[in-house]
């Protein structure tokens with residue numbers, strides 16, 4: 001039994017079952033705080049680590065948004081959960097198409113993991129030594145002003161609560177102890193989820209993520225207060241719907257969710273319906289949800305690949321093509337991953 005598991009079991013013995021959000025929050029704080037989980041040697045990989053084209057296309061999208069916003073300067077480039085800083089470094093490379101913008105950006109990382117903060121610092125020092133990023137624990141700490149905000153696979157790492165439909169009521173699903181003293185799911189007291197799905201029947205499970213709603217509201221308020229645009233990419237669903245999506249990944253394979261807390265990645269699908277409503281309620285202009293593959297193709301991913309392929313040897317060309325195909329192919333990441341974009345309210349629709 002690992003120390004975090006022992007601590008959670010003691011907490012449950014002392015005060016009773018805990019929420020899934022408490023478990024997920026504690027497990028992920030330890031997980032991200034103690035390692036770099038990305039890449040072949042880690043537990044999972046992400047789009048920016050698969051192909052440079054991902055960050056470059058987000059950068060071109062951002063450059064286009066910035067022009068449509070009237071070119072406000074200085075511009076804050078804000079990334080939530082930046083991993084190794086690869087997306088930001090690729091995005092900045094693409095911004096070279098607009099030198100006036102590239103020279104007047106400020107980079108702000110919202111990151112809680114000291115290990116990944118160090119990795120981000122190293123990436124930027126190496127690839128964009130003229131820039132001095134600032135780090136923040138929360139978005140609320142980033143100074144106000146015109147912004148381009150990016151978040152890739154950030155919202156799926158925020159703690160969720162789970163709700164069980166029992167007859168006419170919802171009961172919060174909690175984590176207690178089974179007969180052997182091990183962590184186990186239990187049904188908690190009757191409660192009211194902060195949002196509810198349109199359709200739910202006896203036995204269904206519904207997930208809510210209050211931190212995600214709060215952060216989307218904060219993004220929306222910022223977009224209303226100053227010119228800006230935001231792009232949120234993650235895997236999830238376009239309509240709030242029932243289903244158990246909490247999963248653990250360890251060494252690129254699924255693992256039992258409650259086993260070895262803090263040693264596996266825990267994620268849940270993002271409810272883009274709820275995120276879009278939170279952004280819109282705060283005043284932002286929210287675009288229709290798009291599939292990642294469609295979004296990247298529409299913004300030039302295939303053209304960029306063609307340019308990259310010029311003059312490359314066969315092995316390099318194959319690696320470049322394989323990476324981009326993984327991002328675009330509907331059978332790989334192209335359909336599962338979705339893109340939600342939002343901009344300041346007075347601007348024309350996206």
Ligand SMILES: C[S@@+](CC[C@H](N)C(=O)[O-])C[C@H]1O[C@@H](n2cnc3c(N)ncnc32)[C@H](O)[C@@H]1O
Pocket residue numbers: 028032038046047048049080081082083084087110111112113116137151152153154157158
């Ligand atoms: C799945 S990784 C995605 C990394 C990166 N965006 C990428 O695409 O490679 C999640 C990132 O969010 C960070 N993170 C997780 N929970 C966070 C929180 N509550 N506040 C800030 N950052 C968080 C992690 O440390 C990590 O950098």
